[in-house]
Amino acid sequence: MSDALLALHFQNDICHPDGRIPFSLDRHTIDATNFLDASKRALAAARKAGWIIIHVHIAFAADYSDLMRNCRLFLKTETLGALKRGSWGAAALAGFEPRDHEIVVTTNGNSSFGRTQLENELRSRGITRLNVMGLATQFSVEHTVRDAADIGFHVRLLADCCASGDVEAHRASLRTLAMLADVISSDAVLPAR
Amino acid sequence: MSDALLALHFQNDICHPDGRIPFSLDRHTIDATNFLDASKRALAAARKAGWIIIHVHIAFAADYSDLMRNCRLFLKTETLGALKRGSWGAAALAGFEPRDHEIVVTTNGNSSFGRTQLENELRSRGITRLNVMGLATQFSVEHTVRDAADIGFHVRLLADCCASGDVEAHRASLRTLAMLADVISSDAVLPAR
Amino acid sequence: MSDALLALHFQNDICHPDGRIPFSLDRHTIDATNFLDASKRALAAARKAGWIIIHVHIAFAADYSDLMRNCRLFLKTETLGALKRGSWGAAALAGFEPRDHEIVVTTNGNSSFGRTQLENELRSRGITRLNVMGLATQFSVEHTVRDAADIGFHVRLLADCCASGDVEAHRASLRTLAMLADVISSDAVLPAR
Amino acid sequence: MSDALLALHFQNDICHPDGRIPFSLDRHTIDATNFLDASKRALAAARKAGWIIIHVHIAFAADYSDLMRNCRLFLKTETLGALKRGSWGAAALAGFEPRDHEIVVTTNGNSSFGRTQLENELRSRGITRLNVMGLATQFSVEHTVRDAADIGFHVRLLADCCASGDVEAHRASLRTLAMLADVISSDAVLPAR
Numbered sequence: 001m002s003d004a005l006l007a008l009h010f011q012n013d014i015c016h017p018d019g020r021i022p023f024s025l026d027r028h029t030i031d032a033t034n035f036l037d038a039s040k041r042a043l044a045a046a047r048k049a050g051w052i053i054i055h056v057h058i059a060f061a062a063d064y065s066d067l068m069r070n071c072r073l074f075l076k077t078e079t080l081g082a083l084k085r086g087s088w089g090a091a092a093l094a095g096f097e098p099r100d101h102e103i104v105v106t107t108n109g110n111s112s113f114g115r116t117q118l119e120n121e122l123r124s125r126g127i128t129r130l131n132v133m134g135l136a137t138q139f140s141v142e143h144t145v146r147d148a149a150d151i152g153f154h155v156r157l158l159a160d161c162c163a164s165g166d167v168e169a170h171r172a173s174l175r176t177l178a179m180l181a182d183v184i185s186s187d188a189v190l191p192a193r
Numbered sequence: 194m195s196d197a198l199l200a201l202h203f204q205n206d207i208c209h210p211d212g213r214i215p216f217s218l219d220r221h222t223i224d225a226t227n228f229l230d231a232s233k234r235a236l237a238a239a240r241k242a243g244w245i246i247i248h249v250h251i252a253f254a255a256d257y258s259d260l261m262r263n264c265r266l267f268l269k270t271e272t273l274g275a276l277k278r279g280s281w282g283a284a285a286l287a288g289f290e291p292r293d294h295e296i297v298v299t300t301n302g303n304s305s306f307g308r309t310q311l312e313n314e315l316r317s318r319g320i321t322r323l324n325v326m327g328l329a330t331q332f333s334v335e336h337t338v339r340d341a342a343d344i345g346f347h348v349r350l351l352a353d354c355c356a357s358g359d360v361e362a363h364r365a366s367l368r369t370l371a372m373l374a375d376v377i378s379s380d381a382v383l384p385a386r
Numbered sequence: 387m388s389d390a391l392l393a394l395h396f397q398n399d400i401c402h403p404d405g406r407i408p409f410s411l412d413r414h415t416i417d418a419t420n421f422l423d424a425s426k427r428a429l430a431a432a433r434k435a436g437w438i439i440i441h442v443h444i445a446f447a448a449d450y451s452d453l454m455r456n457c458r459l460f461l462k463t464e465t466l467g468a469l470k471r472g473s474w475g476a477a478a479l480a481g482f483e484p485r486d487h488e489i490v491v492t493t494n495g496n497s498s499f500g501r502t503q504l505e506n507e508l509r510s511r512g513i514t515r516l517n518v519m520g521l522a523t524q525f526s527v528e529h530t531v532r533d534a535a536d537i538g539f540h541v542r543l544l545a546d547c548c549a550s551g552d553v554e555a556h557r558a559s560l561r562t563l564a565m566l567a568d569v570i571s572s573d574a575v576l577p578a579r
Numbered sequence: 580m581s582d583a584l585l586a587l588h589f590q591n592d593i594c595h596p597d598g599r600i601p602f603s604l605d606r607h608t609i610d611a612t613n614f615l616d617a618s619k620r621a622l623a624a625a626r627k628a629g630w631i632i633i634h635v636h637i638a639f640a641a642d643y644s645d646l647m648r649n650c651r652l653f654l655k656t657e658t659l660g661a662l663k664r665g666s667w668g669a670a671a672l673a674g675f676e677p678r679d680h681e682i683v684v685t686t687n688g689n690s691s692f693g694r695t696q697l698e699n700e701l702r703s704r705g706i707t708r709l710n711v712m713g714l715a716t717q718f719s720v721e722h723t724v725r726d727a728a729d730i731g732f733h734v735r736l737l738a739d740c741c742a743s744g745d746v747e748a749h750r751a752s753l754r755t756l757a758m759l760a761d762v763i764s765s766d767a768v769l770p771a772r
Contacts, residue, residue, distance in 0.1 A: 061680070066703045068345045073372040101640070108699055109343035110373075115699045120687055123538045124645045138369045143339050150302035150336070152261045152509045172365030176331045179266040180303075254487070259510045294447070301506055308506045313494055316731045317452045345702045454731045459758040495729035496759075524755045529729070532722050536688035538647045558751030562717045565652040566689075 001129040001154060004122060005046040008056045008112060008134025008141055010039065010096035013082040013089030015135070020082035020089055023165040024136040035163040038186055039133050040095050042161050045190035052125055053102040055092065056112040058140065059085040066108050073110075073139065110140045113147040122153070129154040131189060132181075133161030138169040145181050155181035156189055194322040194347060197315065198239040201249045201305060201327025201334055203232065203289035206275040206282030208328070213275035213282055216358040217329040228356040231379055232326050233288050235354050238383035245318055246295040249305040251333065252276050252283040259301050266303075266332065303333045306340040315346070322347040324382060325374070326354030331362040338374050348374035349382055387515040387540060390508060391432040394442045394498060394520025394527055396425065396482035399468040399475030401521070406468035406475055409551040410522040421549040424572055425519050426481050428547050431576035438511055439488040442498040444526065445469050445476040452494050459496075459525065496526045499533040508539070515540040517575060518567070519547030524555040531567050541567035542575055580708040580733060583701065584625040587635045587691060587713025587720055589618065589675035592661040592668030594714070599661035599668055602744040603715040614742040617765055618712050619674050621740050624769035631704055632681040635691040637719065638662050638669040645687050652689075652718065689719045692726040701732070708733040710768060711760075712740030717748040724760050734760035735768055 013019040015036065017027045025032050046053060060067045062085065064078045077083055083090050085106075098104050105118045112118050122130075130153050134141050141162050148155045157177055164170040174183050206212040208229065210220045218225050239246060253260050255278065257271045270276055276283050278299075291297050298311045305311050315323075323346050327334050334355050341348045350370055357363040367376050399405040401422065403413045411418050432439060446453045448471065450464045463469055469476050471492075484490050491504045498504050508516075516539050520527050527548050534541045543563055550556040560569050592598040594615065596606045604611050625632060639646045641664065643657045656662055662669050664685075677683050684697045691697050701709075709727050711734060713720050720741050727734045736756055743749040753762050 061682075063680070066682075066700055068342070068699075068703050070345055070347045071342050071373045073342075076372075101642070103640075103645075106696070108696065108703070110339060111343055114340065114343045115694070115696050117685070117687065117694050120537065120647075120694045121645055124647050124687070139372070143343070146303060146336050146339070147307065149261070149264050149266075150304055150307045151506065152263055154263045169365065169369050172362065172369070176362050176365070179332070180264045254489075256487070259489075259507055261506075261510050294449070296447075296452075299503070301503065301510070308501070308503050310492070310494065310501050313454075313501045313730065314452055317454050317494070344699065454728070456731055456733045457728050457759045459728075462758075496725060497729055500726065500729045525758070529725050532689060532725070533693065535647070535650050535652075536690055536693045536722070538649055540649045555751065555755050558748065558755070562748050562751070565718070566650045 002127050003129050003131055004052040004054055004127045005043065006054050006056060006112065006130050006132045006144065007039070007043060007096060008132065008144060009058055010055070010093045010134060011057055011083070011089070012091055012093055015093045020080045021077070025163050026165045032163065035161065039161040042133055042158055042186040042190050043096065046131070049190065052127060054105060054118070054121065055096070055098045055102060056105045056107060056118070056134070057090065057092070058107050059083050059090040060108055061085060068109070111143040111147045112140065113144060113151070119151065129156065131156045131158060133158045133186070135162060136164040137162040138164055138166065138173040142173045142177060145177050149180040157181045157183045158186040158189065159183050161186050195320050196322050196324055197245040197247055197320045198236065199247050199249060199305065199323050199325045199327070199337065200232070200236060200289060201325065201337060202251055203248070203286045203327060204250055204276070204282070205284055205286055208286045213273045214270070218356050219358045225356065228354065232354040235326055235351055235379040235383050236289065239324070242383065245320060247298060247311070247314065248285070248289070248291045248295060249298045249300060249311070249327070250283065250285070251300050252278040253301055254278060261302070304336040304340045305333065306337060306344070312344065322349065324349045324351060326351040326379070328355060329357040330355040331357055331359065331366040335366045335370060338370050342373040350374045350376045351379040351382065352376050354379050388513050389515050389517055390438040390440055390513045391429065392440050392442060392498065392516050392518045392520070392530065393425070393429060393482060394518065394530060395444055396441070396479045396520060397443055397469070397475070398477055398479055401479045406466045407463070411549050412551045418549065421547065425547040428519055428544055428572040428576050429482065432517070435576065438513060440491060440504070440507065441478070441482070441484045441488060442491045442493060442504070442520070443476065443478070444493050445471040446494055447471060454495070497529040497533045498526065499530060499537070505537065515542065517542045517544060519544040519572070521548060522550040523548040524550055524552065524559040528559045528563060531563050535566040543567045543569045544572040544575065545569050547572050581706050582708050582710055583631040583633055583706045584622065585633050585635060585691065585709050585711045585713070585723065586618070586622060586675060587711065587723060588637055589634070589672045589713060590636055590662070590668070591670055591672055594672045599659045600656070604742050605744045611742065614740065618740040621712055621737055621765040621769050622675065625710070628769065631706060633684060633697070633700065634671070634675070634677045634681060635684045635686060635697070635713070636669065636671070637686050638664040639687055640664060647688070690722040690726045691719065692723060692730070698730065708735065710735045710737060712737040712765070714741060715743040716741040717743055717745065717752040721752045721756060724756050728759040736760045736762045737765040737768065738762050740765050
């Protein structure tokens with residue numbers, strides 16, 4: 001297996017206390033702190049292990065002309081004025097900035113695969129297994145894991161490096177995804193050294 | 194809005210008491226009976242309303258050479274010897290047989306959109322809204338709804354016409370999908386006459 | 387390299403003297419006879435060599451409701467009344483019938499990859515190189531070769547097993563595709579035994 | 580019809596006299612000058628007309644780790660050291676710089692549609708017709724037109740705003756594409772004012 005780490009949506013509007021989207025992460029809990037700490041450790045360990053690192057960012061045009069207006073989730077993004085391309089809110093959260101040689105995939109949907117370059121980035125490098133972390137668990141993370149499984153990739157979902165503002169949905173998501181991926185602790189996969 | 198009804202995986206191995214997959218539907222419950230009855234009524238009403246009807250069937254080569262061997266769900270299909278193309282198990286459940294002019298999409302994955310003709314079938318006919326029913330809720334139904342939302346379709350999920358052998362996962366799925374689709378009773382959308 | 391043979395559009399309306407599409411193959415020439423003979427030999431040799439065989443058929447609903455009405459090529463198909471699903475015209479030309487265990491991919495577009503199961507069929511079987519034959523060279527064959535190259539497959543185009551009613555376009559196509567595929571004689575790849 | 584202008588690969592390595600790719604444009608001919616002038620006029624007129632403007636750039640990682648090594652065309656890009664992301668060669672040619680609110684799609688393949696956000700950008704804005712210009716005609720332009728036609732878009736190919744270092748291939752391409760698009764002069768579509 002050749003591994004890549006997929007880091008989904010570690011962006012200010014989604015993770016930072018001043019970010020515009022409140023429902024992706026309950027910022028003031030110890031769980032949120034643990035999630036961000038575990039994710040930083042996993043990122044550091046994956047870099048040390050020489051894995052391909054792929055950052056996926058979701059962002060929209062400033063006038064939301066590329067936002068699908070077909071469902072509550074997308075409409076809410078517009079109402080909140082969140083994730084405008086080039087804004088502070090769409091930028092990487094401190095500690096999750098992509099490095100020069102790392103891959104950045106941008107999307108305007110929930111799946112990291114739907115109409116993005118992600119599959120080409122993976123196939124051209126011979127990647128066969130994705131290690132996924134990020135948020136929100138039941139939206140972008142789950143959709144990305146589902147798409148990866150459907151097109152043949154092996155997936156490990158780093159459970160402690162996923163989060164959602166809706167803890168119940170987060171848990172249900174991990175439970176269902178166990179049929180499509182290895183749901184596993186980041187420490188088991190990427191021991192800190 | 195121009196509507197289509199998407200009927201997912203009403204196949205013997207998945208729904209029939211003698212079918213090989215036990216976890217998609219708990220056949221001997223009143224809930225299962227209600228689900229199948231509601232789905233038949235919705236199909237009849239959609240036909241009466243002149244909607245485009247699309248049946249999605251999942252099936253694999255007899256030697257499973259086209260089955261992805263990357264996760265528990267697909268591997269289980271092979272272990273159970275289920276859904277072999279051309280077999281009784283892969284055929285439509287009685288009452289859900291596609292009619293001559295209706296569309297049949299075949300897939301070897303969970304999403305009805307991933308690498309199938311479905312999107313072309315919809316775009317060529319100017320369909321803008323999908324009404325989705327079928328099983329299992331948290332696998333094929335959910336993945337299909339997610340993909341539809343991500344590429345701009347309006348989606349109504351007919352809640353009483355979805356089912357799963359795992360009731361808890363079914364409920365969690367409906368709850369999450371309410372952000373991506375209108376989760377609604379079939380009677381509200383397609384009144385029987 | 388693991389090889390598959392892709393046989394495109396060997397269907398009555400496209401190849402048979404009584405078929406409805408006149409511009410895909412100039413039936414009454416010696417070139418047409420040679421093309422069909424070479425293609426049959428290649429199919430037999432590929433079967434003998436144990437390659438995966440994939441037949442791609444193009445077909446439309448009887449009312450052409452799934453036909454894109456955006457360009458001359460598709461509109462012409464409708465005017466000619468060609469390639470209706472289930473008709474004699476859409477069926478395999480004698481000598482090119484798919485065998486039981488062989489793969490059949492159906493499409494309503496020029497590319498064999500665009501919104502079909504083809505890529506999943508290839509990835510699930512670990513195929514890395516496509517050997518392409520069929521017609522018309524400058525439409526379906528060329529589009530399929532282009533798509534295959536763009537997503538990382540190695541492609542061999544069996545030059546003597548491709549044809550078009552427009553010889554000039556056929557030649558220009560082979561010339562351009564030499565940058566994307568190995569344009570080669572079928573004998574060099576699949577020696578008859 | 581709602582129109583967009585698609586401007587393909589107006590980048591230094593491909594168009595500038597000091598660019599690294601020699602075969603995309605024969606820079607020192609009057610035809611090259613005319614092509615660039617006509618393309619600038621079309622871009623200005625499309626902006627004046629209020630069309631959506633989409634720039635498509637092709638670029639690769641500095642180490643070409645995302646380059647498919649399956650065919651001559653891609654391998655040549657590496658040999659020439661061309662189109663490295665972030666380099667002068669991959670940047671927009673003077674006169675073709677994207678403006679702030681315009682869309683930029685980046686690809687590592689020939690088609691502008693294959694695994695990019697392009698289709699989502701178009702669908703979310705209700706675009707139904709693409710007006711395509713750029714180079715090289717027989718590679719990226721042709722592949723993009725083919726893909727657009729296959730998924731239902733109406734296409735106008737601005738013939739005087741397309742170019743290739745291989746004039747014969749350029750002409751053959753326009754001739755074949757007339758079945759899939761309206762091949763037309765930019766003046767007929769976008770009169771300069």
